[in-house]
Amino acid sequence: MTDQTAIQSPSTMTTTAPPPMPSRSRVLIRKLWRHRSFRLGAGIVLVIVVLALLAPFITDGSPNKMSLRDRFTPPSAEHPFGTDNFGRDIFTRVLYGARISLWIGFASAMLAAAGGAIVGMASAWFRRLDGIIMRIMDALLAFPAILLAIGINAALGPQVTSVIIALASAYVPRMARIVRAAALVIRELDYVDAARVSGAGATRIIFRHILPNCMAPLLVSVTFVFAYAILAEAALSFLGIGPPPPHPSWGNIIAEGRDYSVEAWWIMLFPGLAISLAALGTNLLGDGLRDVLDPRLKMEQ
Amino acid sequence: MLDVQNLSVDFRVDSGWIRSVSDVSFALPANSTLGIVGESGSGKSVTALSILRLHAARTTRMSGKIMFDGNDLLAMPERRLRDLRGRDIAMIFQDPMHSLNPVLTIGDQIGETLRIHQGLSATEARNRAVELLDMVRIPDAKSRVTEFPHRLSGGMRQRVMIAMAIACRPRLLIADEPTTALDVTVQAQILELLRELRQEIGMSVILISHDLGLVAEFSERVIVMYAGELVEDAPARTVFDTPQHPYSEGLLRAIPSPDEDVSRLYAIPGRIPDPGNRPPGCNFAPRCALAEPACHAAPPPLEAFAPGHFIRCPVRMKTTEPAE
Numbered sequence: 001m002t003d004q005t006a007i008q009s010p011s012t013m014t015t016t017a018p019p020p021m022p023s024r025s026r027v028l029i030r031k032l033w034r035h036r037s038f039r040l041g042a043g044i045v046l047v048i049v050v051l052a053l054l055a056p057f058i059t060d061g062s063p064n065k066m067s068l069r070d071r072f073t074p075p076s077a078e079h080p081f082g083t084d085n086f087g088r089d090i091f092t093r094v095l096y097g098a099r100i101s102l103w104i105g106f107a108s109a110m111l112a113a114a115g116g117a118i119v120g121m122a123s124a125w126f127r128r129l130d131g132i133i134m135r136i137m138d139a140l141l142a143f144p145a146i147l148l149a150i151g152i153n154a155a156l157g158p159q160v161t162s163v164i165i166a167l168a169s170a171y172v173p174r175m176a177r178i179v180r181a182a183a184l185v186i187r188e189l190d191y192v193d194a195a196r197v198s199g200a201g202a203t204r205i206i207f208r209h210i211l212p213n214c215m216a217p218l219l220v221s222v223t224f225v226f227a228y229a230i231l232a233e234a235a236l237s238f239l240g241i242g243p244p245p246p247h248p249s250w251g252n253i254i255a256e257g258r259d260y261s262v263e264a265w266w267i268m269l270f271p272g273l274a275i276s277l278a279a280l281g282t283n284l285l286g287d288g289l290r291d292v293l294d295p296r297l298k299m300e301q
Numbered sequence: 302m303l304d305v306q307n308l309s310v311d312f313r314v315d316s317g318w319i320r321s322v323s324d325v326s327f328a329l330p331a332n333s334t335l336g337i338v339g340e341s342g343s344g345k346s347v348t349a350l351s352i353l354r355l356h357a358a359r360t361t362r363m364s365g366k367i368m369f370d371g372n373d374l375l376a377m378p379e380r381r382l383r384d385l386r387g388r389d390i391a392m393i394f395q396d397p398m399h400s401l402n403p404v405l406t407i408g409d410q411i412g413e414t415l416r417i418h419q420g421l422s423a424t425e426a427r428n429r430a431v432e433l434l435d436m437v438r439i440p441d442a443k444s445r446v447t448e449f450p451h452r453l454s455g456g457m458r459q460r461v462m463i464a465m466a467i468a469c470r471p472r473l474l475i476a477d478e479p480t481t482a483l484d485v486t487v488q489a490q491i492l493e494l495l496r497e498l499r500q501e502i503g504m505s506v507i508l509i510s511h512d513l514g515l516v517a518e519f520s521e522r523v524i525v526m527y528a529g530e531l532v533e534d535a536p537a538r539t540v541f542d543t544p545q546h547p548y549s550e551g552l553l554r555a556i557p558s559p560d561e562d563v564s565r566l567y568a569i570p571g572r573i574p575d576p577g578n579r580p581p582g583c584n585f586a587p588r589c590a591l592a593e594p595a596c597h598a599a600p601p602p603l604e605a606f607a608p609g610h611f612i613r614c615p616v617r618m619k620t621t622e623p624a625e
Contacts, residue, residue, distance in 0.1 A: 190399040195413070198391075199386040199417045212405075
């Protein structure tokens with residue numbers, strides 16, 4: 001009969017279900033929204049993305065249309081950002097340039113994240129390979145990213161894709177380090193043992209239990225690499241090894257305006273502002289993500 | 302069903318290998334309960350983890366045999382062992398706050414075992430998970446199944462862990478300090494739940510704890526471990542009422558009694574010896590009130606004190622007559 005009372009007691013004690021709480025993702029979104037710099041950064045990035053997407057509707061849709069009669073027009077109502085040495089409208093070029101620059105930033109950040117996840121995970125899982133893989137990553141890290149990108153880009157030839165590949169490979173090592181560090185911690189946690197006890201194999205443990213839990217730090221560094229990549233693209237273009245010239249990437253516009261910087265300052269100013277804004281926006285956004293996803297802050301929840 | 306024979310476990314450290322568990326043997330028939338008791342560092346968890354071979358292979362050396370249904374788990378290829386894990390042998394851990402994956406819903410995690418071993422579809426697994434949550438007495442299981450672990454209390458999470466463990470109706474459940482991280486009231490509920498489930502499913506349970514009282518109440522048989530060695534092995538009642546090894550006595554005396562008004566709580570003097578620097582004789586001798594010169598000289602053997610009652614204490618062997 002002691003059993004009976006004991007059976008009842010747990011149910012009576014646990015029926016007080018907590019009041020319905022918002023889901024985890026909604027909590028995260030609300031927290032992000034409350035974060036001021038995240039809001040500002042997300043706003044900036046959103047505006048740039050929307051402008052880039054709407055470029056054909058805002059402008060006449062021809063960033064490469066030359067008009068030799070309108071060369072070097074200063075900013076005016078007709079040409080808000082002025083025109084360049086071929087009479088091309090800078091405003092149109094900057095908006096179309098956003099498409100290329102953002103694509104390069106996004107694609108190389110994603111590629112770097114994917115590569116970093118693979119390399120970092122391999123390093124954390126196969127402990128024998130760890131030393132070798134990480135020394136290779138160290139060697140790559142020892143090069144300045146831009147120098148490495150120049151080298152790779154020079155080897156692949158001037159194309160948008162080779163810029164992406166070059167920048168992505170330059171940022172793989174730091175991504176790999178982040179994933180490896182997170183995975184090394186997570187693989188020792190109880191829930192990984194619990195999964196092993198359930199009979200889960202290596203694939204399931206890696207892809208279902210370890211990798212998803214490494215995503216927070218990876219996501220944060222994706223935003224920073226995105227910003228770095230936009231800056232690096234500008235630097236590569238400025239050096240003349242970015243996307244080939246007719247492409248109006250931000251770096252290209254600046255590079256082409258270099259020779260006229262005194263007479264036609266607007267050619268370099270506006271794409272330069274665009275680069276700074278995009279980098280600022282993604283950095284603020286990344287700061288916000290980091291603050292919200294940081295495990296130390298998570299504890300206070 | 303489970304027969305552990307002369308299990309020894311060594312861990313690699315910078316200076317070589319350190320013996321963590323030495324020469325432990327015990328057997329567990331089907332549908333029975335065994336308690337393993339000892340203080341921190343006595344090797345009880347290491348023993349339990351060895352059964353499922355959860356130690357990192359590169360830094361661990363295990364010898365002896367762990368027979369499960371006549372197959373040696375220690376000699377089994379990893380693939381075959383994986384089939385046993387979760388299906389025939391399950392385990393729950395000490396800290397429910399860290400033993401659930403924060404990015405998966407509890408339904409997903411409970412269903413995972415079923416999907417691995419029974420090949421259930423996502424929907425079938427989800428439905429089974431609801432049933433299992435009911436079984437572990439989580440109210441409102443249907444809506445709870447889609448929740449993430451961070452929204453559950455420690456006691457609830459431990460129930461979820463238990464649901465995960467019993468999903469495939471294992472024949473052996475290893476509970477490694479399942480209640481240590483929980484409130485006292487919740488502890489009682491969890492133990493009661495384990496007791497009921499054990500009868501419902503008909504599984505054997507190994508309960509590991511530092512709390513001799515709790516273990517004696519739950520299990521049929523109790524083994525007491527000290528510094529990696531088995532020091533007493535007897536039916537639970539015997540260990541609780543008339544423990545023979547001085548260490549078991551000490552553990553029992555360390556449980557404060559609510560009836561007595563004591564000004565000072567009892568503690569066994571001294572500390573458990575460092576695994577790399579164990580005494581030459583009996584491991585417990587430096588802390589033992591009964592220790593004789595011989596105890597410090599050579600390690601004592603495990604001897605039968607009475608039928609079904611084994612102790613590793615020569616002093617008690619010669620001074621005490623077993624109560625019939």
